[in-house]
Amino acid sequence: MTDLERAFITRWRQLSNGAPDPQHEYRFAAHFVGMGNGIRARLESANLKDWRFDFAWSDKKVAVECEGGTYGKPVHCHNCGAAVMRQTKGGSLALVYGAAGRHGRGAGYRGDVEKYNAASIRLGWRIIRVTTDMLRDDPYGVVSLVLLALSTTP
Numbered sequence: 001m002t003d004l005e006r007a008f009i010t011r012w013r014q015l016s017n018g019a020p021d022p023q024h025e026y027r028f029a030a031h032f033v034g035m036g037n038g039i040r041a042r043l044e045s046a047n048l049k050d051w052r053f054d055f056a057w058s059d060k061k062v063a064v065e066c067e068g069g070t071y072g073k074p075v076h077c078h079n080c081g082a083a084v085m086r087q088t089k090g091g092s093l094a095l096v097y098g099a100a101g102r103h104g105r106g107a108g109y110r111g112d113v114e115k116y117n118a119a120s121i122r123l124g125w126r127i128i129r130v131t132t133d134m135l136r137d138d139p140y141g142v143v144s145l146v147l148l149a150l151s152t153t154p
Helices: 001-015 027-031 041-047 104-120 133-138 139-151
Strands: 023-026 051-059 062-066 086-087 093-095 124-131
Touching: 001 051, 001 062, 001 133, 001 139, 027 104, 051 139, 062 139, 086 104, 104 124, 124 139, 133 139
Parallel strands: 062 124
Antiparallel strands: 023 051, 051 062, 086 093
């Protein structure tokens, strides 16, 4: 479990007023085609992959995806370790940031988009995407949004 996933489940348990815990790493596509022998062939036949949600309430078809690595880290010099700076148009200095985590790079981002599209359009799931700063800055808002999704039907 990632740090962001641990933070989400902690906030969920603190703020959800006793609502049921979600399933962690729920294999939604595999459950759709049926678990057991031959699952790979059934997934391929359905044009699905063995995708997982970070958290899911499968009976309500509500999922939470914790989008860690949305911001890159500052780039440091390989020789001296100093943070690399660049000059802005206004003349001030700003840190140079590297690529974001897997979710923010080409193939990883595309894979996430394919997963979200298949889950929401083809399989009827409602997906709430949560970033580190969303959970840090407004944990009540995040938990309230999930509770709202759980209390309504699409």
